[in-house]
Amino acid sequence: KAGVTQTPRYLIKTRGQQVTLSCSPISGHRSVSWYQQTPGQGLQFLFEYFSETQRNKGNFPGRFSGRQFSNSRSEMNVSTLELGDSALYLCASSSTTLGEAFFGQGTRLTVV
């Protein structure tokens, strides 16, 4: 069974640009969550989607947005990038029963 796939793995962007990250969940999983990991703040929840609906949102500015498609694939978008957005962005998918979250390899975003 294929795991959670995130693309791209690495990105370098300039301040002020926008970026879109993609996540393909494990087949059959309908819940997709996004997390930001930085050395200073640790792992922080961004948002969760289930059946194309955002169910929860973390404490991040509106520059961070996401969506989920009918095939459960998800994208997150960050507009007007700031240096502080440099981080590892992790996507996780869950089934509707056990709730165990399986993480992808992450996208490492560097803002210069």
Added chain:
Amino acid sequence: ELKVEQNPLFLSMQEGKNYTIYCNYSTTSDRLYWYRQDPGKSLESLFVLLSNGAVKQEGRLMASLDTKARLSTLHITAAVHDLSATYFCAVGGHGGSQGNLIFGKGTKLSVKP
């Protein structure tokens, strides 16, 4: 607001020794998870604990959950170098949501020969 505290944050152990990592959380939750992260890698799921008194073991690692004390422990038995990694506990958020995990800051474990 749900908060999750792990201690210690750094742990240097000798091979063959035992130690315990503690995870305290501030409000009621019905789900607790332990993850392992190697440098530059993603999170690997170790244990899912869903009920009070739950105990799970895999190899040299054993996790337990006490929901009344809002405490989970990850016990390491006879540590080996391969266990060197950062270990995170995470608590399920509110509203029955599958996502919305609140993570501790992680315990960086270094096992020395």
